Amino acid sequence: MSTRVRRARIDDLPELLDLLDELQDGATPGIPWDRGDAVWTATVWEEVLTDPRRVYIVAEDDERVVGTVDLIIVPNLTHGARPIGFVENLVVTTDRRGDGIGRALMADVMSRAKAEGCYKIQLLSANARSGAHSFYEELGFEASSRGYRRYLIGDQV
Numbered sequence: 001m002s003t004r005v006r007r008a009r010i011d012d013l014p015e016l017l018d019l020l021d022e023l024q025d026g027a028t029p030g031i032p033w034d035r036g037d038a039v040w041t042a043t044v045w046e047e048v049l050t051d052p053r054r055v056y057i058v059a060e061d062d063e064r065v066v067g068t069v070d071l072i073i074v075p076n077l078t079h080g081a082r083p084i085g086f087v088e089n090l091v092v093t094t095d096r097r098g099d100g101i102g103r104a105l106m107a108d109v110m111s112r113a114k115a116e117g118c119y120k121i122q123l124l125s126a127n128a129r130s131g132a133h134s135f136y137e138e139l140g141f142e143a144s145s146r147g148y149r150r151y152l153i154g155d156q157v
Helices: 010-024 038-050 101-115 130-138
Strands: 004-007 054-060 065-074 084-092 120-123
Touching (some): 010 038, 010 084, 038 054, 101 120
Antiparallel strands (some): 004 054, 054 065, 065 084
């Protein structure tokens, strides 16, 4: 089965939400995964697709979207004012993991980040995702920093 990587389109939203459901399963304890209002989600999706510093990428086979990743290029004042590429929401559907789809998506991300002049690509991966950590390390990423996050949903501050 052949797989190709391309920029996401407006009509990919339903399949992307299904993929993101797989990514979110248990990823944020205490924070419910919620697709939100369909109209609002569609509005946000249009905003994502028209943001010039953001590239949502999908992998598709002959039948469906089987993987996705989001690349955000952020302007930066250090390292010669070269931008940083942030990777979010890499997910490959469960039945296609191990088929090289994640590698193809990340190769596309790295190519785009280089073309934009990024001096680095950065990502976070939840502590419990040891398989993902091994995958990123195989691609040459290093666990070089300590990440922190604070969820604002339900925050009492």
